[in-house]
Amino acid sequence: MPSIVLAGHPCVGKxxxxxxxxxxxxxxSTISNVVHISESTACPDQTKAECYSNxxxxxxxxxxxxxxxxxxxxSSAANEEGSTTLVILDSLNYIKxxxxxxxxxxxxxxxxxxVVWVMGSSSDEQFNSASTExxxxxxxxxxxxxxxxxxxxxxxxxDDNEKKSKSENxxxxxxxxxxxxxxxxxxxxxPDSKNRxxxxxxxxxxxxxxxWDRNGTLEVSASCDQTTNAMKTMEINxxxxxxxxAAEEKVPPQPAKKKMGSGFKxxxxxxxxGGKTVTSTAPDNVKQPSSVEPAGRQSVPSSMAKRNxxxxxALDDSAASSTSVATKExxxxxxxxxxxxxSFFSQRALTEGMSTLHQFSAESNALNQxxxxxxxMNSEILKAQKAASVSxxxxxxxxxxxxxxxxxxxxxxxxxxYMNELRNFRRQFLxxxxxxxxADGTKEDRIADVYISYVESQI
Numbered sequence: 001m002p003s004i005v006l007a008g009h010p011c012v013g014k015x016x017x018x019x020x021x022x023x024x025x026x027x028x029s030t031i032s033n034v035v036h037i038s039e040s041t042a043c044p045d046q047t048k049a050e051c052y053s054n055x056x057x058x059x060x061x062x063x064x065x066x067x068x069x070x071x072x073x074x075s076s077a078a079n080e081e082g083s084t085t086l087v088i089l090d091s092l093n094y095i096k097x098x099x100x101x102x103x104x105x106x107x108x109x110x111x112x113x114x115v116v117w118v119m120g121s122s123s124d125e126q127f128n129s130a131s132t133e134x135x136x137x138x139x140x141x142x143x144x145x146x147x148x149x150x151x152x153x154x155x156x157x158x159d160d161n162e163k164k165s166k167s168e169n170x171x172x173x174x175x176x177x178x179x180x181x182x183x184x185x186x187x188x189x190x191p192d193s194k195n196r197x198x199x200x201x202x203x204x205x206x207x208x209x210x211x212w213d214r215n216g217t218l219e220v221s222a223s224c225d226q227t228t229n230a231m232k233t234m235e236i237n238x239x240x241x242x243x244x245x246a247a248e249e250k251v252p253p254q255p256a257k258k259k260m261g262s263g264f265k266x267x268x269x270x271x272x273x274g275g276k277t278v279t280s281t282a283p284d285n286v287k288q289p290s291s292v293e294p295a296g297r298q299s300v301p302s303s304m305a306k307r308n309x310x311x312x313x314a315l316d317d318s319a320a321s322s323t324s325v326a327t328k329e330x331x332x333x334x335x336x337x338x339x340x341x342x343s344f345f346s347q348r349a350l351t352e353g354m355s356t357l358h359q360f361s362a363e364s365n366a367l368n369q370x371x372x373x374x375x376x377m378n379s380e381i382l383k384a385q386k387a388a389s390v391s392x393x394x395x396x397x398x399x400x401x402x403x404x405x406x407x408x409x410x411x412x413x414x415x416x417x418y419m420n421e422l423r424n425f426r427r428q429f430l431x432x433x434x435x436x437x438x439a440d441g442t443k444e445d446r447i448a449d450v451y452i453s454y455v456e457s458q459i
Contacts, residue, residue: 001072001083001085001086001111002083002085002111002113002114002344003069003073003086003087003088003102003105003106003111003112004021004087004088004089004114004116004344005089005093005099005102005113006018006089006090006091006093006118007092007115007116007117007118007191008092008117008118008119009092009119009120009124009136009137009140009184009185010175010181010185011140011143011144011175012119012120012124013118013206014090014091014092014118015090017118017204017206017337018038018090020337021337022034022036024341025086025341028341030084031084031085034085034087034088035072035086036088037065037089037090038065038090038091039061039065039173040173042065042068047173048174049174049176049180051173052175052180052184053180062095062098065089066098069087069102070105073105073106074108074109092184092188094187094188094189095189096191096195099115099191099197099198100197103196103197107351107352107353110350110351112344112345112348112350113197114200114202114344114347115199115201116201116202117190118204118206119136119203119204120136120137120139120140121135121136121205121207122207122208123135125190133182137181137185140181141178141181144175144178144181147173148174148175200343200344200347204340206333208331209331209333209336367430367433367434370429370430370447373447373448374426374429375426377400377448377451378419378422378425380400380401381400381417381422382417384399384400384411385398385413385416385417390413390415390416391416395413395414395416397410397411397412397413398410399411402445402449402452403444403445407445409452411456412456413459414459415459425454425458426451429451432454433447438450
């Protein structure tokens with residue numbers, strides 16, 4: 001079945017986005033069922049704080065999520081209605097190698113696979129510093145604390161077993177402290193559309209659309225509206241804040257010093273035709289164009305500069321190839337998700353590669369049986385040619401029995417086949433069948449039919 005993997009920082013709105021994505025997918029005639037996988041379904045006996053309390057619990061949680069994803073994709077692919085079911089993996093998915101494993105599961109099932117990067121703001125894409133926090137992470141921590149207080153009040157009077165139960169208002173639980181969220185953000189590896197296992201990649205900035213919740217934009221709550229507006233205001237203030245200290249210390253750039261030569265320098269110009277060289281002298285009062293590069297580029301070799309330009313060009317191409325949605329200010333989240341689904345279902349389904357194909361093990365006497373069957377088929381071909389009087393340049397149609405008392409298969413010959421040629425075909429076929437055993441074992445009629453097809457392809 002088609003699968004969509006969500007990725008993003010903690011508490012940016014992935015679960016709310018997943019609920020609305022499932023709702024919009026079910027409104028289509030091609031989707032009849034949606035499987036939503038998250039920590040609450042893969043680890044029902046643990047809370048979000050327990051799932052990411054330490055490294056061991058993180059590893060266990062990732063394993064449970066991958067097993068649930070594998071079970072959902074494989075089981076639905078075996079059903080006839082598997083193509084009408086959509087699997088949504090709603091989790092952090094912050095490790096690049098982990099996303100590759102999820103891609104291999106979808107590829108083995110031969111289904112579509114896509115990644116949606118849910119960003120709390122546009123700064124998540126450029127944020128790579130461990131000493132500062134992005135504006136979306138600040139608001140995410142505030143949202144996490146509000147959710148923690150609300151859930152503690154809601155389940156304060158209940159016992160431990162009821163505290164672990166997930167209610168409808170509990171979107172994805174809460175993290176115990178801000179330090180856990182900081183560590184998860186620092187370990188987050190952003191998706192890249194240049195990787196084949198993350199293509200197609202859809203980037204969704206939740207601050208660039210109208211305020212929304214899991215039900216869309218019609219019943220948006222006031223807290224969600226305030227959070228979105230606060231995030232936008234923070235981004236504007238950060239972008240418009242002048243750097244006074246840097247402005248005061250800014251010094252006008254000095255002209256680059258020209259390297260002095262030891263003598264009078266002549267400029268040689270080579271004519272386009274004739275091969276002659278003309279020497280021209282420049283007066284002292286005429287400034288020649290300086291060949292000195294800027295200070296930042298003086299020590300860069302030309303080969304390194306070419307590599308840097310190639311890398312920058314590839315980065316621009318990858319940025320253009322990745323699908324970025326939610327860029328219009330007045331765009332609703334329903335329109336964003338509809339665009340994602342239209343682009344996702346237009347993609348071609350994955351095909352299983354040679355490395356993941358199921359290898360069939362042949363029986364111990366399989367090669368001996370193939371040798372006897374092909375030897376008998378060569379005798380049948382020669383006998384059928386003699387009975388049909390196939391002559392050179394004319395050819396003819398012969399019938400060969402696949403089994404001694406079985407069906408007869410027709411073969412169209414453009415020329416007669418001789419014993420030496422059939423012996424070479426048989427030797428080549430034995431080499432091929434030894435490396436590629438048949439899936440249905442060593443059935444005599446199946447082996448004979450494959451050998452006849454091989455002979456027809458050679459003539």
